[in-house]
Amino acid sequence: MFRYEFPVDAMLQRYKYQHLLNMAQTFAQMIITDLPNANLPDLIIPMPLHPLRLKERGFNQSLEIARIVGKSLNIKVDTQACSRIKSSPPQASLPLKERVKNMQGAFTFNTQLDGLNIALIDDVMTTGASLNSLAKTVKKAGAINVECWVVARTLPR
Template sequence: MHLAGLIEALLPQSCLLCSSRQGGILGLCGGCLHDMPWHRDNICPQCALPSKDNLLCGQCLQAPPAFDATRSLFQYQFPLSSMLQQYKYGQLFTLARTMGLLFAAHTGLSLSADCMIPMPLHRQRLQERGFNQSAEIAKVISKQLHLPIRLEACHRIKPTPPQASLPYKQRIKNMQGAFECINDLTGQRVILLDDVMTTGASLNALAKTVKAAGARHVECWVVARTVSE
């Protein structure tokens, strides 16, 4: 038995939700993992909003976003919503490993990408929070899937207020000119990784920037998708 397995056997991890000693490598017991708000409904393949028969939704048909596809593990509902809040603002760092491993398990078999870029934080926000929550999850996925991660490829050059409290049109306006890409991504298939997708304004702005740098296909991976306002 290797060292990590030995430590886990001797000191079993508690479940993050029910505190049982059956958390395992994910930090979630089987029952709690089953009861999570998995995003399994019929969804639009481009934006991951509910859509009959998994067809493109009307919004993506009328005003296609810059990204080509979206994969979401969960719907942004309790208890996942509370867990992500604790991760970002309460420094529940173990959740980065949990979500990274789940992503690797659920998407690795169909992986087709050249690199992954986590959603950048503006330097002021990074200084305040102390870490980039998307980057920490991306590091786990990168290690599991042997997928190159480009932490410095894109930068958020415009500080923006928290998007969650703003109406859709204001979110779009705030994100105009928010990012720059300093890498040549010509012909590459790029995954953008973020923790939560609400309207998609931030990811759309980043996707536009990445495509302007030459990317030919951009896919969004998000831990959770808000399916209703």
């Protein structure tokens, strides 16, 4: 929806690192408003956090947004379909070239998703390495179509 630049970057950082969970409602509403009038997915999967990262942060920022989007659009949000099995440094802390390598083998699927259309939700997309890796995992689980819904992304200037 937005470029990852001021003021959106500052808003997302405060949401994520200062636990301003009430901002999830705003971000979710922005996603809902920005969706084209097309077919909605069968299922929403928020970007999973590794259990250690979840314990450290205290919440999954993508899940908080996904819950609101799912409830508003009457689409099931599945937090168990995929898991992050690789604990690694945050993507934001890595050089661009290392982000793809960091995501290799990061996710696994726990549920077959045969024939389903899936929307992945994340707060920020920079290189797309995390979402691409998760999308490949979801496809291996049988999904026929995968969309990525993000609040903001970096774009080349």
